[in-house]
Amino acid sequence: MRKIFVFLIAVFLCAPAGALSVINDTEAEKVLHKIITPVALAADIPENRLKIHIVNDDDFNAFVSGGEDVFIYTGLLTRIKNTNALQAVVAHELGHMIGGHMQQMSARMDAEMKRTMIIQALGIGLMVAGGNSSLGAGVLAGAGGIAQQSLLSFSRDEERVADDFAVDLLVRANVNPAGLIDVFEQMQNITGAAEAKINKNRTNHPLTAERIKNAGMKISQIKHNGKYKTYDDKEYELVRAKLIGYLYTERQILDKYPYRATDDAAIYARAIGNMRGGALTAARDATQDLIQRNKKNPYYYELLGDIEYQMGHYDDAVVAYERALKLDKNAPQIQTALALVLAERGKPGDNAQAIELCKTSLLAMPAPLTYWVLAKLYNDGREYWALAEFYNMNGDAKKATRFAKRAQQKLAKDSPEYIKAGDILEK
Ligand SMILES: [Zn+2]
Structure with missing residues (x-):
């Protein structure tokens, strides 16, 4: 127990600065997948291509990258009112994608972001790292607004277009578009005080009240019998x-x-x-x-x-x-x-x-x-390969290279782990 404890602290506290901290959890991923799939399908993203990432960051935020990766912040997940409102947020982000607002986010930047993703498991993953609340909290300290600063700065017009697309997508998914208004009202509660101080002409983001008005108008023009699918929250x-x-x-x-x-x-x-x-x-x-x-x-x-x-x-x-x-x-x-x-x-x-x-x-x-657990289990040279994968996923290229080399020294040249270690070395 003690050995694990020391080992994982070292790993997590050395996460590269500015890395995107992502949470893995089967329950959360499955539930979110179920909620978001109808909206993704409406945007022509096949269900098996949709990837949902839970970003450990307290911002009320979400974004879509690379066409099928949906990033949702814990700050949004813990605050958003209901399933319907969450679907509306994702529909808005997909609206940016459909509107072609993502060009500025180059493929290089996209790859860079994924490279610096630090993945943490809840539950036992945290426990072996901590076992006490103070460390648990420290380990889970999020990345702090990285995406908002570097990736998300849409113009007022783009936001309006994304809102319009969002309404269309939600209706196509047979989801009540009124969820979008719920989200705006929540945003207003969260950011209202800050917005009041901002000069309307100098901000890129349309003020929330304006968005409520626009989306309300768009919704009123929709032809739908009003019998949307309801979701159990x-x-x-x-x-x-x-x-x-x-x-x-x-x-x-x-x-x-x-x-x-x-x-x-x-x-x-x-x-x-x-x-x-x-x-x-x-x-x-x-x-x-x-x-x-x-x-x-x-x-x-x-x-x-x-x-x-x-x-x-x-x-x-x-x-x-x-x-x-x-x-x-x-x-x-x-x-x-x-x-x-x-x-x-x-x-x-x-x-x-x-x-x-x-x-x-x-x-x-x-x-x-999982790679780290595998490294504990193997005792025939493959543990070095597993450690190489572990460090590779944690963005530590130096250690990944070192363990991949050691794996190749120990393993037969035709073994799958030898070849996979080679893939890491090629990076
Ligand atoms: Zn937006």
């Missing part, structure tokens, strides 16, 4: 609770979800907050309470596994993660979490099972933590 509320549980301080969590709130989302957020604060028994009791309410939610078992692991109950953690994986078979982060616990537990057969889990997880989604 419950899954999204759980995702928001999860993000708040992981990203906010204990005090902020209780502000949002005071003890008198007894809905599932409130219990979820407080349980995660308890876990981060080291109140493991309380966290476990709350999670078991959630499981009693809904035995079919895989992510409650994931959280239970995280807590049991922290308590040092490896057998119970394995049982919990296996339950989670039975309910959600395609859950790369949970597969990695189970692999990590198996690697720590070290019973006969654990190592082989853990390696298989890592391989499955990497096929679905390459993630630094």
Whole structure:
């Protein structure tokens, strides 16, 4: 445990300055994918090409890059009112793409951004890095407005065009375009005070009141029977609770979800907050309470596994993660979490099972933590390749090169890992 702890701190605190900090989490990714897919389809992005990235940054912001990568900030996800409003934000960003406003963002810049993406897993990924709330918060400190400064400066006209396209896309997706007005009203609450001080002629961004008026007019011209598809917000509320549980301080969590709130989302957020604060028994009791309410939610078992692991109950953690994986078979982060616990537990057969889990997880989604767990599991030279991949994903070219070279010294020239190490060296 101690070894992991020191290792990951070193890695995360050395993230390159200005890097885009991205969160991996199976639950959040799946729910967001479900919410955004209809809008993406309306913009002619095939479902299997759509990639959603959760940027760990407290700005109320989102953007689209490269035509199919949607970046949504945690500052937006934790504040946005409902599913419909989130769909409206993405529709607006896709509107910039359709409007051809992204030319200024060159392919080079696009590649640069992806190169400096630092990917962090919630749950166990954070726990092995921290295990205490103060470090957890430090590790998750976001990148701070990078995209807004360097990538997003659209003109007033472009914003209006994007809003118009957004209304069209939402209607085409059979989503109520009124969500756009909800978003503007929320923006007004957040930025209203600042806007009041800005000279209207000198700002590039159309003032929010003007946008509400424009979008309202556009919506009033739409011919639609008004029977839009409605979305249940419950899954999204759980995702928001999860993000708040992981990203906010204990005090902020209780502000949002005071003890008198007894809905599932409130219990979820407080349980995660308890876990981060080291109140493991309380966290476990709350999670078991959630499981009693809904035995079919895989992510409650994931959280239970995280807590049991922290308590040092490896057998119970394995049982919990296996339950989670039975309910959600395609859950790369949970597969990695189970692999990590198996690697720590070290019973006969654990190592082989853990390696298989890592391989499955990497096929679905390459993630630094998974490579790092693999590096713990291999002991035949392939651990150097896994470390090379790990550092490569973390943007540390120097260490990636060093481990890729060492892997090639140890491995047979026709082995897949030798070839993959070569790919890293070519970069
Ligand atoms: Zn815009």
